[in-house]
Amino acid sequence: MSETLLSRSRVMRLAVPVMLAQAAIAATGVVDTAVMGLYGDKTDLAAVAIASVAFSFIYWGFGFLRMSTTGLVAQALGRGDQAEARATLQRGLLIGGALGLAIFVVSPLLGRVVFAPFGAEGDVVQLADGYFAARVWGAPALLTQYAITGWLLGTGRTGALLAMQVVMNGVNIALDIWFVAGFGWGPVGIGAGTAIAEWVALLFGLALIWRSLKREAGLFDRAALIGLFNANRDILIRTLAMLLCFAWFVRSGAQLGTEYVAGNEVLLQFITVAAFVLDGFAFVAEKEIGEAYGARDRRKLLRAMRITTELAFAFAILISALYWFGGGWVISTFISDAEARLVALAFLPYCALVPVIGVLAYQLDGFLLGATRGQALRTAAAIVTIIYIPLDLFMRDQFGNTGVWLAFLGMFIVRVAAHGWFVPSLMRATSDQPQQPPQPS
Numbered sequence: 001m002s003e004t005l006l007s008r009s010r011v012m013r014l015a016v017p018v019m020l021a022q023a024a025i026a027a028t029g030v031v032d033t034a035v036m037g038l039y040g041d042k043t044d045l046a047a048v049a050i051a052s053v054a055f056s057f058i059y060w061g062f063g064f065l066r067m068s069t070t071g072l073v074a075q076a077l078g079r080g081d082q083a084e085a086r087a088t089l090q091r092g093l094l095i096g097g098a099l100g101l102a103i104f105v106v107s108p109l110l111g112r113v114v115f116a117p118f119g120a121e122g123d124v125v126q127l128a129d130g131y132f133a134a135r136v137w138g139a140p141a142l143l144t145q146y147a148i149t150g151w152l153l154g155t156g157r158t159g160a161l162l163a164m165q166v167v168m169n170g171v172n173i174a175l176d177i178w179f180v181a182g183f184g185w186g187p188v189g190i191g192a193g194t195a196i197a198e199w200v201a202l203l204f205g206l207a208l209i210w211r212s213l214k215r216e217a218g219l220f221d222r223a224a225l226i227g228l229f230n231a232n233r234d235i236l237i238r239t240l241a242m243l244l245c246f247a248w249f250v251r252s253g254a255q256l257g258t259e260y261v262a263g264n265e266v267l268l269q270f271i272t273v274a275a276f277v278l279d280g281f282a283f284v285a286e287k288e289i290g291e292a293y294g295a296r297d298r299r300k301l302l303r304a305m306r307i308t309t310e311l312a313f314a315f316a317i318l319i320s321a322l323y324w325f326g327g328g329w330v331i332s333t334f335i336s337d338a339e340a341r342l343v344a345l346a347f348l349p350y351c352a353l354v355p356v357i358g359v360l361a362y363q364l365d366g367f368l369l370g371a372t373r374g375q376a377l378r379t380a381a382a383i384v385t386i387i388y389i390p391l392d393l394f395m396r397d398q399f400g401n402t403g404v405w406l407a408f409l410g411m412f413i414v415r416v417a418a419h420g421w422f423v424p425s426l427m428r429a430t431s432d433q434p435q436q437p438p439q440p441s
Contacts, residue, residue, distance in 0.1 A: 011284055011307050017158035019280030019315075021165040023273060028172050028197075030269045032190045034334045035176045040186060042262045042337040046254075047127035047187045049265030053250045054114045054128070055135060057243045058103065062143055064235035065096050068228065069150025070283070071372040074290025077155070078297075085154070086212050087219050091228055092147025100140030107136040124258065131191035138195030141202040148205040151212070153283050154290065160208045168201030234374025241381035245388050245411055252396050252404045260401050263343025266335055267351040270327060274319045274355040275362060281312035282366030289370030298430035309363045316359035323352040343401070350405035358412040364419035367426060376422035383418045384411060 032052065036044045069092045076085040103110070111132050145164075152161040172193055179189030206213075250268070253261035288304035291297075327348045335341040368377050388411040395403030 008307055008311065011281070011288075011311060014156060014158050014284045014287070015280040015308075015311065017162040018153070018283050019277045021158070021162040022276030022279050022283075024162070024165040024169040025276055028169055028194065030273060031169075031173050031176055032194070033266060033269050035180050035190065036187070037266070037335040037337070037340075039180050039184075042258050042340045043123050044127060044186055045262040045265060045335075045337065045340055046124045046258050048131060048190055049250060049261055049268075050124060050254070051128040051131040051135075051187065051191070052265075053247050054132065057240075057247050058110070058114070059139075059142060060243050061236060061240050062096070062099055063146065063239050064232040065092050065099075065143065065146035066150040066153075067235050067239075067286075067369045068092075068231045068372060069147050070154040070286050071290045071370050072228070072231070073151055073154030074287045074370060075294030075372070078291035078294025084224075086214070087221075087224065088228075089147060089151040089209065089212055090215070090219055091225065092150060093144055093213075095228075096143040096145070096147045097140055100143035103139040103143070104136055107133075107139070110136075127187045131187040134188050134191030135195045137192075138198035141195075141198040145198070145202050145205055148202075148209055151209060153287055156287060157208075158284075164201055164205045164208060167204045168197045171200045172197035231372050231374050234378040235369070235372075238374070238377040238381040241378075241385045244385055248389055248392060249404065249408050252392055252407075253401065255396070256401055256404070259337075259339035259343050260404075262337065262340035263347065264401070264404070266331060266340065266344040267347060270323055270348075270351050271354050271358075274316070274323070275358065277319065278312055278316055278355065278359050278362050279366075281308045281315070282362045284308055285363060285366035286370035289367055290372075293371040293426075293430065296430050298427060301427065301430050305363075305367060308366070309360070312359050312363055313356075316355040319355040320352050323355070324349065327352065347401060347405055350402075350409065353409060354412065357409060358415075361412050361415035361419065364416065364423065367423060368419060371426055371429070373422065373426060376419075376425070380415070380418035380422065384414050387411075387414050 032048055033045065036048050069088055072088045073085045076082075076088060111129060114132065148164070149161060152158065152164075175193030175196055176190055179185045179193050183189060185192070246268075250261060250264065253264040285304055285308040288308070289301055292300035292304060328345055331341055331344045331348065335344060365377070368380075388407065391410055392404060392407035395407040397403070399406065
C-alpha cells in the first residue's frame with residue numbers, strides 16, 4: 001500500500017489537479033494585470049500591483065490556516081484518527097470566518113496605513129485605495145476558504161480543489177472584463193470582481209465538504225485548540241517574513257519609478273504562475289509527508305521527498321524554458337504601456353531563472369509544513385529576511401533594477417540553504433519501522 005501511495009503515477013494524479021487549481025489562482029492575478037494592461041495605463045497597473053501585494057500581505061499572512069490544516073489533517077489520517085481530521089477542518093472554518101470578519105471590520109484603519117510603506121506616487125495610491133475598499137468585502141469568504149483548501153489537500157481530494165478554484169477564477173475573469181472593459185471602473189472594478197468571486201467559491205466549497213461538517217465531540221477541546229494556535233503562530237511568523245520579502249521587492253521597484261514597479265509587476269505574475277504550478281508538487285509532499293510523519297514511517301517520508309522533488313524539478317525546467325522563449329510574446333501582446341513593456345522585456349531573463357532556482361525552496365517548504373515543523377519554518381524565514389533586505393539595499397543602490405532582480409534571485413538561494421538545514425532533524429523524528437500503517441485518504 002505504501003509503495004502505491006508513493007508511486008510517481010500516484011503523485012501525478014494528485015499533483016496535476018493541484019497544479020491546475022494553482023494555475024487558476026495565479027490566473028486571477030494575471031487576468032487582473034492583463035485587463036489593466038489592455039484598458040488602463042502604467043498608473044492603473046502600478047495601483048493594482050501595490051494593492052495586490054498589500055492584500056497578499058494581509059491575506060497570505062493568514063495562510064497558516066491552510067498550511068496547518070493540511071499538515072494536521074494528513075497526520076491525523078496517518079494515525080487513523082478520522083474524527084480528529086474532521087475536527088481540524090471545523091476549527092479552521094470557525095477561525096477563518098472570525099479572522100476574515102475582523103479584517104473587514106478594521107478595514108477603514110488598514111486602508112489608511114497599508115500603502116504608506118511603498119512610497120508610490122499620489123495618483124497610484126488613490127487608485128489602489130479604491131481597489132482595497134472594494135476587495136476587502138471578500139475577506140471573510142477567502143479566509144474561510146483556506147480551511148476548505150487545507151482539508152481537500154490533506155485528504156487527497158485534489159480534483160474537488162480544482163473545481164472550486166475554477167469556479168472562483170471563472171467568475172473573477174467574467175466580472176473583471178465586465179466591470180473594467182464594460183463599465184470602465186478601473187482598479188475598483190478589479191477589486192469588486194475578485195471579492196464577489198471569493199464568495200461564490202466559498203459557497204461552492206462548503207457544498208463540497210458538506211458531509212464533513214457534522215460537529216465532532218472534540219471540536220472545542222482546549223488542548224487541541226492550544227496546539228492549533230501554537231502551530232499557527234510559528235507558521236504565521238514565517239508567512240509574514242516571506243511576504244515582507246515580496247513586498248520589499250515591489251517597494252524597491254516603486255523607489256525607482258512607476259515604470260519599474262509596473263514592469264516588475266508584470267514579471268511577478270510570471271513568477272506567481274510558476275510558483276503556484278510548482279506548489280502542486282509541494283502540496284502533494286505536504287500530504288504524503290504529513291501521513292508518513294503521523295505514522296512515523298521514514299521509508300514513506302524519504303520516498304515522498306525524492307519523487308515529488310524529481311517531478312517538480314522537471315516541470316521547473318520546462319516553465320523556465322517557456323518563459324525564456326515565449327515570455328516576450330506575452331508581454332508584447334498584453335501590455336500596452338510602452339514604458340512598462342520595455343522594463344518587463346528587459347528583465348525577463350532574470351524572471352525566467354526563478355522557477356529552476358526556487359523549486360527547491362517550494363519543496364522544502366512542503367516538507368516542513370507537512371510535518372508542521374513551525375519553529376524551523378519561522379527560523380528559516382527570519383534568516384532569509386535578515387539577509388535579503390540589506391542585500392537588496394546594497395544591490396539596488398549599485399545597479400538599479402538589475403540589482404533588485406539579482407538580490408531577489410539571491411533570496412531564493414538563501415531560502416534553500418536555510419530551510420534545508422532543518423531537513424535532517426525531520427528525518428530523525430521518524431523511524432525505519434512505522435508505528436502503524438498509513439490509513440487511506
